[in-house]
Amino acid sequence: MEAFTTHTGVGVPLRRSNVDTDQIIPAVYLKRVSRTGFEDGLFAGWRADEHFILNQEPFKAGSVLVAGPDFGTGSSREHAVWALMDYGFRVVVSARFGDIFRGNSGKQGLVAAQCSQSDVELLWKLLESEPGTPVTVDLTDKTVRAKDLVAPFEIDDYTRWRLLEGLDDIALTLRHEPEISDYEGNRQTWLPTTDPLPAV
Amino acid sequence: MSRTLAEKVWEAHVVRHGSGAEPDLLYIDLHLLHEVTSPQAFDGLRLANRKVRRPDLTIATEDHNVPTVDIDKPIADPVSRTQVETLRRNCAEFGLRLHPMGDVEQGIVHVVGPQLGLTQPGMTVVCGDSHTSTHGAFGALAFGIGTSEVEHVLATQTLPLRPFKTMAINVDGELRPGVTAKDIILAVIAKIGTGGGQGYVLEYRGSAIEKLSMEARMTVCNMSIEAGARAGMIAPDETTFAYIEGRPHAPSGADWDAAVAYWKTLRTDDDAKFDAEVHIDADELTPFVTWGTNPGQGLPLGASVPDPEQISDETERVAAEKALAYMGLQPGTPLRDIRVDTVFLGSCTNGRIEDLRAAADVIKGKHVASGVRMLVVPGSMRVRKQAEDEGLDKVFLDAGAEWRQAGCSMCLGMNPDQLAPGERSASTSNRNFEGRQGKGGRTHLVSPLVAAATAVRGTLSAPADLEN
Numbered sequence: 001m002e003a004f005t006t007h008t009g010v011g012v013p014l015r016r017s018n019v020d021t022d023q024i025i026p027a028v029y030l031k032r033v034s035r036t037g038f039e040d041g042l043f044a045g046w047r048a049d050e051h052f053i054l055n056q057e058p059f060k061a062g063s064v065l066v067a068g069p070d071f072g073t074g075s076s077r078e079h080a081v082w083a084l085m086d087y088g089f090r091v092v093v094s095a096r097f098g099d100i101f102r103g104n105s106g107k108q109g110l111v112a113a114q115c116s117q118s119d120v121e122l123l124w125k126l127l128e129s130e131p132g133t134p135v136t137v138d139l140t141d142k143t144v145r146a147k148d149l150v151a152p153f154e155i156d157d158y159t160r161w162r163l164l165e166g167l168d169d170i171a172l173t174l175r176h177e178p179e180i181s182d183y184e185g186n187r188q189t190w191l192p193t194t195d196p197l198p199a200v
Numbered sequence: 201m202s203r204t205l206a207e208k209v210w211e212a213h214v215v216r217h218g219s220g221a222e223p224d225l226l227y228i229d230l231h232l233l234h235e236v237t238s239p240q241a242f243d244g245l246r247l248a249n250r251k252v253r254r255p256d257l258t259i260a261t262e263d264h265n266v267p268t269v270d271i272d273k274p275i276a277d278p279v280s281r282t283q284v285e286t287l288r289r290n291c292a293e294f295g296l297r298l299h300p301m302g303d304v305e306q307g308i309v310h311v312v313g314p315q316l317g318l319t320q321p322g323m324t325v326v327c328g329d330s331h332t333s334t335h336g337a338f339g340a341l342a343f344g345i346g347t348s349e350v351e352h353v354l355a356t357q358t359l360p361l362r363p364f365k366t367m368a369i370n371v372d373g374e375l376r377p378g379v380t381a382k383d384i385i386l387a388v389i390a391k392i393g394t395g396g397g398q399g400y401v402l403e404y405r406g407s408a409i410e411k412l413s414m415e416a417r418m419t420v421c422n423m424s425i426e427a428g429a430r431a432g433m434i435a436p437d438e439t440t441f442a443y444i445e446g447r448p449h450a451p452s453g454a455d456w457d458a459a460v461a462y463w464k465t466l467r468t469d470d471d472a473k474f475d476a477e478v479h480i481d482a483d484e485l486t487p488f489v490t491w492g493t494n495p496g497q498g499l500p501l502g503a504s505v506p507d508p509e510q511i512s513d514e515t516e517r518v519a520a521e522k523a524l525a526y527m528g529l530q531p532g533t534p535l536r537d538i539r540v541d542t543v544f545l546g547s548c549t550n551g552r553i554e555d556l557r558a559a560a561d562v563i564k565g566k567h568v569a570s571g572v573r574m575l576v577v578p579g580s581m582r583v584r585k586q587a588e589d590e591g592l593d594k595v596f597l598d599a600g601a602e603w604r605q606a607g608c609s610m611c612l613g614m615n616p617d618q619l620a621p622g623e624r625s626a627s628t629s630n631r632n633f634e635g636r637q638g639k640g641g642r643t644h645l646v647s648p649l650v651a652a653a654t655a656v657r658g659t660l661s662a663p664a665d666l667e668n
């Protein structure tokens with residue numbers, strides 16, 4: 001995954017709380033077999049409404065979502081993170097995240113920045129009064145900045161380190177490749193393989 | 201230090217101990233794949249330009265979506281067809297062994313592994329499927345994983361994991377005639393609840409477990425997940441060794457002796473401590489059936505539909521009310537009076553040869569009740585073939601049942617084998633969730649013996665009921 005240090009993009013004020021993963025991407029989209037292309041499923045239920053924020057300029061091109069508390073609760077589907085990232089979001093700012101969603105985000109390279117609700121409200125006001133205001137999310141000093149506003153956010157150290165280094169789970173494990181090879185060298189020789197057997 | 205079986209297997213697979221918050225890195229001996237949970241994992245590999253590390257420890261089969269009739273024709277449902285075709289493409293691209301529809305080794309992934317002798321004691325086995333716990337019957341540590349973990353195992357043959365807690369399920373005594381492994385596990389789940397096993401690996405032990413055949417042990421371990429457990433295990437013994445010996449991928453010659461010597465060490469030490477223990481008296485068990493919409497909502501067949509009013513726990517009472525409304529049942533109705541439309545014999549829980557034999561034995565020379573359809577779906581093509589060699593297909597067909605090709609079928613109704621809204625089934629599968637077998641379908645989980653007797657009488661029944 002891509003390393004993340006700082007990102008500047010259009011902020012999208014989403015004045016809703018308890019946005020669960022079913023709302024982020026409805027179940028019908030789970031039938032797909034691809035790992036990309038979920039942008040059309042993002043908030044599919046709401047996007048049918050032309051007044052929905054992502055149907056408005058300049059928010060259409062948003063990359064920093066500023067949402068109400070308890071974002072990403074509900075079913076554990078990883079598609080929720082895929083849909084946000086496929087759409088173009090790099091960061092979600094909220095006062096509280098669903099645990100599994102937050103975990104999935106860190107693994108896929110989406111920054112789940114936990115701000116105070118009062119800062120979220122200030123961001124909402126700013127983004128609504130001046131649509132298109134660029135928002136900068138800086139993972140090195142853990143701040144969200146927009147115009148004069150500087151809002152600190154929280155993210156756990158381990159996830160932050162991984163995001164800064166751009167290490168997904170697999171890349172992390174592959175740092176221990178020599179140990180895996182060592183282990184393989186010592187496995188019992190009688191353990192089965194799935195190599196096709198000679199026909200009898 | 202004394203250790204449990206699960207801890208021994210865990211330790212033997214640690215590639216690297218994590219420090220602090222970091223998980224252990226565990227080596228995976230066998231990775232099973234099917235068409236539903238693997239596509240995005242392969243796509244992830246492609247996006248990151250990664251390969252499958254050990255194609256020789258990986259095997260795939262088509263099971264969830266496959267039709268059980270007309271398997272020589274293209275799959276009609278576009279979503280099912282896409283998933284199956286995607287698996288074929290991925291296996292070809294990444295060089296993986298696949299048993300496709302129509303192949304003699306095709307079948308439900310959890311039937312295929314053991315049948316090929318690929319599942320052996322002391323191994324770590326994973327699959328993007330919660331019923332991977334089935335393989336624990338061999339004393340393997342086997343558990344279901346999510347799609348991103350599937351990708352992780354494909355790429356690294358390892359998984360970062362935190363140790364599980366251990367729970368002993370002691371089942372002592374003698375099962376009465378007509379009482380099976382399915383009744384044991386339904387009784388266990390009813391006792392500890394669908395969340396009772398959360399965070400645990402269950403180890404089934406005790407004299408009643410030791411007497412079970414290998415296939416019966418698989419039935420028990422299969423449903424560990426329905427108690428919320430990550431995995432279920434049974435210590436390997438002579439029954440296990442005898443089942444494995446001579447199978448296509450079993451060790452042979454000097455390897456066999458070395459393997460058995462190691463397998464014999466795979467027992468929980470006498471003074472090892474479990475984090476929790478549960479006791480079940482096998483003598484007390486009778487055929488068990490579920491009345492509700494989760495596998496923990498079960499009762500002995502002789503009981504009646506419970507009255508939610510009498511359930512003191514608020515959450516359970518509400519759950520029971522909702523379940524009865526969905527199931528269309530009245531409190532106080534004797535379970536034996538419940539009429540079914542469909543009987544499903546199959547799934548990774550009860551779709552093996554012994555299950556088919558047991559049911560055939562009950563139904564032989566009798567007829568499926570009028571208005572009832574019975575679907576017999578072998579767990580694999582091998583099971584199907586063996587059953588046909590033994591003439592079981594004739595027994596079922598003569599009784600008026602349908603004899604199908606192998607797959608998951610009505611266990612989850614991803615293929616056309618589904619219940620219609622409001623239709624009621626007695627099913628040997630493992631989940632009676634709302635809509636699991638078809639939108640609006642009502643499922644009663646039962647053993648193969650109860651399934652067969654129910655097919656004959658048309659109401660939930662045990663074989664003993666056929667004698668009166």
Ligand code: SF4
Pocket residue numbers: 263264308309310329331547548549607608611612629630
């Ligand atoms: S038979 Fe049912 S439970 Fe088993 S793998 Fe298939 S769908 Fe899952």
